[in-house]
Amino acid sequence: MRSYGVTKLGRAAGGLAVALALTATHPVSFAAEAPVVEAPAGTVQGIESGDLRIFKGLPYALPPIGDARWRPPRPMPAWGGVRDAASFGPACFQPGSAGKSIYHDELPAMSEDCLTLNIWTPKDAEHAPVFVWIHGGAxxxxxxxxxxxDGAKLAEEGMVVVSINYRLGVLGYLAHPALSAESPRHVSGNYGLLDQIAALKWVKANIAAFGGNADNVTIAGESAGALSVMYLMASPLARGLFDKAIAESAYMVSTPELRGKRFGMESAEASGAALMNKLGAGNSLAAMRKMDAATLVKQAPATGYLPWGTIDGYVLTRQLVDTFDRGEQAPVPLIAGFNSGEIRSLRILLPPRPDSAEAYRKRIRAGYGELADTFLKFYPADDVDESMLAATRDAMYGWTAERLVRKQTAIGAPSYLYLFDHGYPAADEMGLHGFHASELPYVFGTADRTPPLWPKVPDDPVERNLSEAMRDYWSSFARSGDPSAAGQPNWPSFGHDEAYMYFAQAPQAATRPLPGxxxxxxxxxCRRHAAGDIAWNWNVGIASPPLPPEAPECQ
Known part of the structure; x- marks a missing residue:
C-alpha cells in the first residue's frame, strides 16, 4: 500500500469520555481503538479495518423532508459531540430492481433522510488523492x-475513497411550474444533481481532516453515475469542485428542457404537471409534499415518468452535446469507456426483432436513407440479433465514450479511452459477455461482493490480475491524471492515433476502436439535433424515424 505520511486522525480517549461527549440523538458505544476525526463538519468516530479507517453515513446536507422536499439541499450545520460513523445511512427512496435481474440486490432501509456519504481512508493518509464515486441505477x-x-481495495491503493447518496426518481428530478415559481432562480428539477454538488462541496471543506487532498479530487461513476459525471462537467455550479473525471458507460442523450418541447421531448415542467395530475395532486405542491415517499417512487414510473436532468439555464445551461461542442465543460483529465456487451443485459432498450433479414434491411433503409449502406456495413442483416445489440451499444455508449475523449482532447485535457471486452465462464454461459457494469467488480476489487444473480466471477489468477491492473490504472489516474499500472502496457492518451486500452483477458493498448x-x-x-424535433440515441436501428436531411452544421 502506498504511504502518504501521518494523518491527523485521533483515537478515542476512552469509552466513558466519548459517551459523555455524544449528543442525545446519536447514542453509541465505541471500541477503545475506534478512529476519531475532528472535521469542520463535526467530530466523527468510525471503525478500523486493517490499515484503513472507515466512516459511514456522514450527512452532507440537511434531510430534504416535509417542506424541504423538492428544494435544493440545505447546508448541514456542524454537529456537537461525537457522531457515530460505523454504519451506512439509509438508501434514498426508490422502487427497487426486479427480483430476477442480475442487478437486483437487497437494499437497506430507505428514507428521505438519505443525503449521506462514506469514506475509506488509509491510516497514514495525508494529502492523498480523493476518489468520489457516484452510483448508477438510471x-x-x-x-x-x-x-x-465497497471502497476498501481502492483505498489500499493510497486513495481516500468517498461514495455518496443522492435523491432519485421523482423525489430527485421533478420539475413543475409551481416549483419554479417558488424558486428564487425560477427553476426546478435537478435536485439529485444539486445533491451531488453539495456532497462535493462537503468533500472540499472536510476531506483534509480524513487525509485527503481537496485540490486533487476525481469524480467517477458508471451508467447513470457516468451521466451524472457529464452533468457535473457541464454544470457551472460544479466548477472547481473536482480535478479529474471517470465516466464508465456514459450516455450523452438528449435532455428535457425546463420550458418548451424540444427534440421530441415534453418540457420538464409539462412532464411534472402531467405526473401530478395523474397522481391526483393537481397543481398542489402541498398535496405532493404530504404524499408518502415510498408510494410516490413506485407510482411515478407507472405513469410513464422518467427522471432526467433538466436544461434550466442555471444548473445545466444547454444540451450536453452543445456544452461539449462549445468547449464549455470542465477542462479536466478524463477516462471514458464502454463495454462490448452493454446491451446483452439491457435488452429492454431493444425494439422487437423484425421477422426476417429482409424486413431488417427494409426498415434500416427507411430510417437511415443515404446512410443506410454504411449502417448495414457495420450492422449487417446476416445476424440481426448481434447487429441490433451492437448498433444500440455503439449509438449510446461507444459514441458517447469516444465523443467525450475527443471533446476533452480538443480543449487540451489529457483523455483516455477504454473498451472492456472481458468474459468469464459464468457470464459467457448466460450470453452476457462484457455486459453492462461488468467492469465494476474489477475496478473496486469486489468480485466476491456482487449481487446474488450476478454471474459469479471465478477466483483465479486471470481475474485477480485484471482487477489489480484496473485498480492500478484508476488509482494512478486519480493521483496524477496519467493512468499507469505496474507491469502492464502503457495507456496512451486518445490524442495519440486515437489510442485506447482494450481490457480483455489482460490489458492491451490499441488504436481506433470500432472504426467508422x-x-x-x-x-x-447532428442531423437530428439540427432538425430540433427528434431525440437521439434511443431510437436506433430499426427504431429510427426517417433521418433528417444533411444540415450545414453537420458537414
Whole structure:
C-alpha cells in the first residue's frame, strides 16, 4: 500500500469520555481503538479495518423532508459531540430492481433522510488523492452502501475513497411550474444533481481532516453515475469542485428542457404537471409534499415518468452535446469507456426483432436513407440479433465514450479511452459477455461482493490480475491524471492515433476502436439535433424515424 505520511486522525480517549461527549440523538458505544476525526463538519468516530479507517453515513446536507422536499439541499450545520460513523445511512427512496435481474440486490432501509456519504481512508493518509464515486441505477435506483461499491481495495491503493447518496426518481428530478415559481432562480428539477454538488462541496471543506487532498479530487461513476459525471462537467455550479473525471458507460442523450418541447421531448415542467395530475395532486405542491415517499417512487414510473436532468439555464445551461461542442465543460483529465456487451443485459432498450433479414434491411433503409449502406456495413442483416445489440451499444455508449475523449482532447485535457471486452465462464454461459457494469467488480476489487444473480466471477489468477491492473490504472489516474499500472502496457492518451486500452483477458493498448462507427452515429445525432424535433440515441436501428436531411452544421 502506498504511504502518504501521518494523518491527523485521533483515537478515542476512552469509552466513558466519548459517551459523555455524544449528543442525545446519536447514542453509541465505541471500541477503545475506534478512529476519531475532528472535521469542520463535526467530530466523527468510525471503525478500523486493517490499515484503513472507515466512516459511514456522514450527512452532507440537511434531510430534504416535509417542506424541504423538492428544494435544493440545505447546508448541514456542524454537529456537537461525537457522531457515530460505523454504519451506512439509509438508501434514498426508490422502487427497487426486479427480483430476477442480475442487478437486483437487497437494499437497506430507505428514507428521505438519505443525503449521506462514506469514506475509506488509509491510516497514514495525508494529502492523498480523493476518489468520489457516484452510483448508477438510471437515476431511479441504487445506493452508496451496495457491497460492490465497497471502497476498501481502492483505498489500499493510497486513495481516500468517498461514495455518496443522492435523491432519485421523482423525489430527485421533478420539475413543475409551481416549483419554479417558488424558486428564487425560477427553476426546478435537478435536485439529485444539486445533491451531488453539495456532497462535493462537503468533500472540499472536510476531506483534509480524513487525509485527503481537496485540490486533487476525481469524480467517477458508471451508467447513470457516468451521466451524472457529464452533468457535473457541464454544470457551472460544479466548477472547481473536482480535478479529474471517470465516466464508465456514459450516455450523452438528449435532455428535457425546463420550458418548451424540444427534440421530441415534453418540457420538464409539462412532464411534472402531467405526473401530478395523474397522481391526483393537481397543481398542489402541498398535496405532493404530504404524499408518502415510498408510494410516490413506485407510482411515478407507472405513469410513464422518467427522471432526467433538466436544461434550466442555471444548473445545466444547454444540451450536453452543445456544452461539449462549445468547449464549455470542465477542462479536466478524463477516462471514458464502454463495454462490448452493454446491451446483452439491457435488452429492454431493444425494439422487437423484425421477422426476417429482409424486413431488417427494409426498415434500416427507411430510417437511415443515404446512410443506410454504411449502417448495414457495420450492422449487417446476416445476424440481426448481434447487429441490433451492437448498433444500440455503439449509438449510446461507444459514441458517447469516444465523443467525450475527443471533446476533452480538443480543449487540451489529457483523455483516455477504454473498451472492456472481458468474459468469464459464468457470464459467457448466460450470453452476457462484457455486459453492462461488468467492469465494476474489477475496478473496486469486489468480485466476491456482487449481487446474488450476478454471474459469479471465478477466483483465479486471470481475474485477480485484471482487477489489480484496473485498480492500478484508476488509482494512478486519480493521483496524477496519467493512468499507469505496474507491469502492464502503457495507456496512451486518445490524442495519440486515437489510442485506447482494450481490457480483455489482460490489458492491451490499441488504436481506433470500432472504426467508422463513431462518425456514423455522430452524423445521425447532428442531423437530428439540427432538425430540433427528434431525440437521439434511443431510437436506433430499426427504431429510427426517417433521418433528417444533411444540415450545414453537420458537414
Amino acid at each position: 437515476l431511479t435506483n441504487g445506493a452508496s452502501s451496495e457491497a460492490m461499491y 462507427r463513431y462518425r456514423l452515429h455522430e452524423e445521425v445525432m
